[in-house]
Amino acid sequence: MRQVRWAGWTTALAAALLIGGQTRVRADIASDKPAAVVVYPKVQVSGANGVDTTIRLANTNTTNPINVHCYYVNASSYCVGGTNPGENCTLSPTVCQGGGVCLPSWQETDFRIVLTAGQPIEWVASEGLSDNALPLPRGVCVRNPTRQCGSDADCNPFPGGTCTQSNAGTRIPPVPDDPFIGELRCIAIDAQGNPIPRNDLKGEGQVVTFPSDGVAVLDIAGYNAIGIQATGQSDGVANQLVLGPGRSGEYNGCPNYLIVNHFFDGAANPVPGTDATINTNLVLVPCSTDYLRQIPGLAVAQYLVFNEFEQRFSTSRAVRCYQDIQLSRIDTANSARSIWNVSVAGTLTGQTRINPIGVPSTNPPSIPSGLLGIAVETHTASARRKSAAFNIHMAGDRDAADVMIIP
DSSP states (O other): OOOOOOOOHHOOOOHHHTTTOOOOOOOHHHHSSSSEEEEEEEEEEEEGEEEEEEEEEEEEEEEEEEEEEEEEEEEEEEEEESSSTTOOOOOGGGGOOHHHHHHHHEEEEEEEHHHHHTTTEEEEETTBOOOOSSSSSSEEEEEEEEEESSSSGTTTTTTSSSSSOTTTOOOBBOSSSEEEEEEEEEEOOOOTBOOOOOOOOOEEEEEEEEOSSOOOOEEEEEEEOOOBBSSSSSSSOOTTTEEEEEEEBOOOOOOEEEEEEEOOBBOEEEEEEOOOOOEEEEEEEEEEEETTBBBBBEEEEEEEEEEETTTTEEEEEEEOOOEEGGGGSEEESSSGSSHHHHHHSSSSSSEEEEEEHHHHHTTEHHHHOHHHHHHEEEEEEETTEEEEEEEEESSSSSSSEEEEEOO
């Protein structure tokens, strides 16, 4: 079996950075530690195909409760024009009739969560979490446990004292449509709704495909939510979250580039005794976003692809709002001709480096942005399909700041 040789160009890159005096060789954004903002790049629901997403969010602070403001971003496609405008065409563009076209959307739905000290919470994207299903819908007065309360004021004047922590004020709706594809982003806030520098949030997402016949098997692709840590700095604008650059921003800066180690699409599983074919989807979301004016981020992703012989290929593609696409569909509609196709690349595995270039746009309106993302590897054999999502490597910090604006 071939072995991937990265030492040559990675060593040269590291040497170049040292010689050039560059120190920005690490990314502070991470998926393995608590943060003030957590991003779930892939939330998917499709009742017709048995697909749903389980979302987990936890308060890692074992002493204090925390308020969280979350935003679903709906990137599903809808018909524009024709005889059935507004029809969901995410699963099939042919749904649009009478000359209509199927175009991706960008719509935001927000809600709030209150987590008690050290509390994890979980819900299914298609259902949300009703008041009756909350783990701790109401607190109780410490001096009278039979009396429910939402705050200390509910315990006064009698019996007095304090109210225990609860999930009162939590409202988790289902995703706004089915089918749905998009992201979820949650931000630590204070009681007034202002972002606060508390790195206490940790999350996970699981895209689950339920079997619809006697042949298919349950398929679960899980990943860690990407955490954006607060630095403790402030720009004085309550509804504006500045990500980088360096330590001057309110939050750590978005990565300068992303690195994905992967099989090339169409590769045969090298494990003996298997007949699976391997493909990989790349999910990217912009760092910058404007929830107040409903304007998404935009970046041109520059791709540099290396095979096992360190031969290099390159291409680019714009990412506006959201991208969930098979690698071999990024550069061409014919995946057999793609630079990510195993026959074109010439080796079983490779590495893709993604350099996001933020670009402004006025038609349609978008703001310059960096990128975050995950990858989903799928093994298909006969009628069986198994997937595994994984977090991709992030390196460096962008020179330009990214901005998240909330209402």
